[in-house]
Amino acid sequence: MKRIIMICTMLLFCLTISTVAQKNTASAGISIAKARRQCTSSAKASRYMKKVTFKAWDIKNGKKITRTRSIYVHRAIASRVKKAFALIYNGKEKFPIHTVGGFNWRGSTKSLHSLGLAVDINSNENYLIEGKRVLAGSLWKPGKNPYSIPKNGDVIKAMKRVGLKQCIWGKRRDYMHFSVKGY
Numbered sequence: 001m002k003r004i005i006m007i008c009t010m011l012l013f014c015l016t017i018s019t020v021a022q023k024n025t026a027s028a029g030i031s032i033a034k035a036r037r038q039c040t041s042s043a044k045a046s047r048y049m050k051k052v053t054f055k056a057w058d059i060k061n062g063k064k065i066t067r068t069r070s071i072y073v074h075r076a077i078a079s080r081v082k083k084a085f086a087l088i089y090n091g092k093e094k095f096p097i098h099t100v101g102g103f104n105w106r107g108s109t110k111s112l113h114s115l116g117l118a119v120d121i122n123s124n125e126n127y128l129i130e131g132k133r134v135l136a137g138s139l140w141k142p143g144k145n146p147y148s149i150p151k152n153g154d155v156i157k158a159m160k161r162v163g164l165k166q167c168i169w170g171k172r173r174d175y176m177h178f179s180v181k182g183y
């Protein structure tokens with residue numbers, strides 16, 4: 001009996017350790033400060049990027065069709081991004097994606113796109129608006145426009161599950177943009 005208890009305790013111990021380790025890698029991913037140190041120029045940044053290819057729905061002649069799309073993101077979040085797009089593709093909504101962006105050197109490391117730590121989906125239909133000023137894209141009409149990302153829909157849920165947040169705070173609402181920090 002004592003032996004069984006000992007084995008059970010040991011098993012429980014190992015299980016706890018592995019769960020904690022998994023949690024740490026999943027939540028840690030990469031720090032933005034570290035990515036900024038790695039990606040000091042476009043050429044240096046591209047060394048850390050990884051291509052992510054995935055299936056996505058689109059609309060052709062009023063019908064949903066499957067397309068293959070790819071983007072480059074920082075290798076530290078590549079598997080998470082791939083998982084999010086798989087969840088979106090397998091979701092009930094069959095959310096259509098016709099434009100997608102990831103790594104994009106924007107002249108400095110200020111933008112998380114320069115670090116490959118942000119993803120934009122259907123930028124035209126999920127505008128960036130600050131107060132009343134539209135800064136990128138042209139509309140956001142979920143329910144009316146199929147490419148607009150609905151609140152609490154498959155896209156938001158899938159991104160949340162892998163730790164990517166939509167950039168919606170204060171006056172600034174960047175509906176297309178998902179990142180590790182939500183900015």
Ligand SMILES: [Zn+2]
Pocket residue numbers: 113118119120176177178
């Ligand atoms: Zn963006």
